Amino acid sequence: MRKFALLGECLTAGLLVLLAALPVVTLLPALAAGCAHVKAHVDGESTAVRAFFGHVRAALPGGWQPSLGVVAAFGVLAADLVLLAAGLAGGVPVAAVCATAAVCLAVVVLRAAATWAPGTPWREVLRAAARRGAADARGSLLLAMALGVLAVLTWQLPVLFLPAFGCLLMAAVAVDRRPGVRSGRPPSARARTRPRSRPAS
Numbered sequence: 566m567r568k569f570a571l572l573g574e575c576l577t578a579g580l581l582v583l584l585a586a587l588p589v590v591t592l593l594p595a596l597a598a599g600c601a602h603v604k605a606h607v608d609g610e611s612t613a614v615r616a617f618f619g620h621v622r623a624a625l626p627g628g629w630q631p632s633l634g635v636v637a638a639f640g641v642l643a644a645d646l647v648l649l650a651a652g653l654a655g656g657v658p659v660a661a662v663c664a665t666a667a668v669c670l671a672v673v674v675l676r677a678a679a680t681w682a683p684g685t686p687w688r689e690v691l692r693a694a695a696r697r698g699a700a701d702a703r704g705s706l707l708l709a710m711a712l713g714v715l716a717v718l719t720w721q722l723p724v725l726f727l728p729a730f731g732c733l734l735m736a737a738v739a740v741d742r743r744p745g746v747r748s749g750r751p752p753s754a755r756a757r758t759r760p761r762s763r764p765a766s
Contacts, residue, residue, distance in 0.1 A: 579733075593632045607738070627688070630687075675737040676704075676741065
């Protein structure tokens with residue numbers, strides 16, 4: 566039953582993130598709220614819709630500029646892939662570079678969403694996520710594979726996009742919470758995860 570409950574929360578998180586990200590400038594706050602929603606379920610905290618949009622509001626300050634930047638970068642890479650698919654000379658190697666860049670950008674965005682904490686500037690979160698992605702190559706590879714699974718499932722059966730997208734958020738949280746992985750986390754997030762010291766007896 567717990568597995569079905571987690572799948573249901575992933576489905577809910579995917580739907581809520583897509584709704585919250587519709588204005589485009591709320592992409593990063595929506596992803597951060599989706600990851601927070603998954604964390605709340607795992608930690609036994611409230612997963613109410615009101616709590617989700619509370620996370621979105623908390624992540625909004627300073628989030629619209631990097632959100633636009635991320636969307637613009639994905640747009641440029643997608644346009645390049647479309648042009649290369651039209652048969653331009655040397656298209657295969659350039660397309661491979663563009664696809665790799667898109668996957669790397671997606672991994673950084675997912676890692677940033679999973680590590681975001683209230684009060685942490687988004688630029689700092691993204692820089693830390695990039696460092697974390699480079700330092701933890703295994704975790705980044707796991708997220709890249711999760712993105713590949715999302716792409717294949719959506720291509721085969723588009724109706725599976727929503728649950729698969731929610732599972733992608735769960736994968737980002739799981740990669741972030743792997744034991745022994747701490748490098749590159751923003752200072753405020755590190756402070757939140759540092760164990761409390763016991764008073765001296």
